[in-house]
Amino acid sequence: MAPVRMKDQLAYLIASLNRQLENDLEERLRPGGVPIEQFRILEVLDASEPAPMGEIASQSLIEPPTLTKIVDKMVSEGLVYRAPDPNDRRRVLIVTAPAGKALFKRLRGVSTAQEQRIVELLESERAAELRNLLRELLQ
């Protein structure tokens, strides 16, 4: 069997593409001065709010201790606030503050535009196929 060259490995292609997409997103967020992680957190909250720390961590792919510190910063910037969960007081729920909502409203297009660029680059049936392949490999 011919040796698989690194650049042909699926894991490597995925890592490279991931890097490329992150750099792209970061660059487009830079004018707003918003770190990509903060943006992802706002995305998670936009989808379902309020959300406990653990939920945000797993969805945004950020480790819990890191998330705590990022949220600290976002709280101090007035983007979100913490609200202890009355049903389970171990939990801390995060809620988007008005400033956070406004910020996200300004920036959400950055992410959807990226998705659109990808889908356009492939034709849409192939984009759907890619989506399926990735899903199949997850878990």
Added chain:
Amino acid sequence: MAPVRMKDQLAYLIASLNRQLENDLEERLRPGGVPIEQFRILEVLDASEPAPMGEIASQSLIEPPTLTKIVDKMVSEGLVYRAPDPNDRRRVLIVTAPAGKALFKRLRGVSTAQEQRIVELLESERAAELRNLLRELLQ
């Protein structure tokens, strides 16, 4: 148009899958006690050696200052050594030392096994299709 849920976004799927593959690889490398970055550097060198720092950096997706520090460590562990490029003395070429070659020989299977698992999980035509889709999106 219905709002694209975060979990359906290609960028998110790619980030998630990338994370999953990295965790998987890291776990399998742990017995050898080798950080994933060192392994990737050895992979790059295995493909073409000697290689200048810049080349290793871009291929392994590691930033130059970080790479310098990792190579420092690898040199002190006797895995690689530095050799100034005689043709361009700004460059520093990295060469795999015998211990590095031995280590890589023991561990290379980890990476090819991962590739195989992916290819098997999909059938191989679909793996080929995935490869093409990813390539198309790169650059």
Added chain:
DNA sequence: TTGACAATATTTCTTTTTCAATTATTTCAG
């Protein structure tokens, strides 16, 4: 040939991230 600019790698300094341990709360078997 020179002098300005570019390229390569490293260093330094600051900021982030991670890892392990800690606190607080909940759950549940006995």
Added chain:
DNA sequence: CTGAAATAATTGAAAAAGAAATATTGTCAA
């Protein structure tokens, strides 16, 4: 009910990453 184990989040120390500055060498137009 009690207390041991589990879960959620945070903290603090150490490690890693990142940005900017530096050192060195190379390139090329004037």
